[in-house]
Amino acid sequence: MASQVISLSAIGRVTSVDEMKARMPAGGCGASSAKGQTSCGSSQGQGDMPPEVWEKVKDHPCYSEEAHHYFARMHVAVAPACNIQCNYCNRKYDCANESRPGVVSEKLTPEQAARKVVAVASEVPQLSVLGIAGPGDALANPQKTFRTFELVAEALPHIKLCLSTNGLALPDHVDTIARYNVDHVTVTLNAVDPDVGAEIYPWIFYNHRRWKGRDAAEILLERQMKGLEMLTAAGILVKVNSVMIPGINDEHLKLVNAEVKKRGAFLHNVMPLISDPAHGTHFGLTGQRGPNPAELKSLQDALDGGAKLMKHCRQCRADAVGLLGEDRGAEFTLDKIPEMPVFDPAKREAYVALVEQEREDRRKASEQAQAEVADLAGESLLVAVATKGGGRINQHFGHAREFQVYEVDARGARFVGHRRADNYCQGGYGEEDKLEEVIAALEGVAAVMVAKIGDCPKARLEEAGIEAVEDYAFDWIETSAMAWYAGKMADLNHVDARTA
């Protein structure tokens, strides 16, 4: 879906919000009102990170929340084999419309993968990262994984390399990982207690045999911990992914968080279990449910203060392409890419320069706005945002496939997650049932901030207790969320004063 990607002009040169509003097509699914603008926000940038770490993560959409508004990643499916079985994974299932880890439509050789990366890089200047995330395990296919990295590093030295693994084979490959300049590794770690692990992993294949039950979980855990320690000792940034499985490891993940922090993990990403009988996974078939957004957030809040949390993960496919909220994989299948794609660095350089400026402006505006809300007293509110990227409220309500959720209070506006919602507006007409699904997905949210929204969905949202806000169309997300919050608190105080 090409329209999902922000163009160069959308992000940099057009700095006047009024100008951007003027460009918004008239009509569409309904009426709009264009009122005032404002500025405020919170910085999710460098913070207290050492400069050398910031340099590694600042353009990596998975490792920096801020970067995920601007930069894209792609996965190449060169690693089909796996060395363990997880109860949330079924390798047989493949559907082009499915978006979740382990799923892929087209397996590639390292040579095909490198060709695809060059083709994407020349079309998508946002591309910063190549990851190998399966569909099996990157390190259960070491020759294919490292050959791909070698070819891509040769063709596109600016692309950051990363891989994702269950950790079983990790200690055998840390030296090679360092040699190939892979500076980001994700280890999926769902338990630090073999009894908990045994409920998640039915078996592993290790040292030429299949291990089951507690033995399997114990070996896996030992290898994961050893690998984690070796990576941090080698100065490689480690993200730990954990799948939150209610009733199995949800409470236990607090201990996981503490243990991985102790071993130097840079980020901890707690992801909700995706469980559907149609996927044919063990958990799907046994009716094991995933957590709801409120349960996920409450666990993430409880982990606050431990290992730094990643909350913007989209649990993408092993062949995903594009910004995190989108998937352009279908545009870059082997039959659609040139035999010998050529990469033009000028386009990428121009984009990076624009983003630098945009980030700087956004940070300044955000700090200013933060100062303005700092003295407000009131409860935290959740705000959902429709965005196509660039850190701005720039998407029509009906076109949003997901909403980014921010928590706003006197401390500022913080990204806390996203809610998936298949776009409700199809060819100019909204569909009633879809709207109800979107409203259900927005449970607990006080307002939804959009570039534009039709009158009918707006009224229906209001009935459901969700305010639809168009006043900040095309403005920065955090600054707008804080300005909206300040207005809300002022209104409340006004009412209080009158009724007192």
Add this chain to the structure above:
Amino acid sequence: MAYKIIASQCTGCSACEFECPSSAIKEKGGIFFIDPNKCTECEGVFDSPQCASVCPVDNTCVPA
């Protein structure tokens, strides 16, 4: 004495090809086949047939 792969259940993940000590497994059209003339069921090399031990789909690498 050989193993075979039930083609309709093969996911084409290639894990078995890598583990086979006899180079008996080859790909054809995205799925994998065992050459019965080369397969030794891993006797004398490993305790269990490697293809069956690593295969992600139950009852897919089975005695022919």
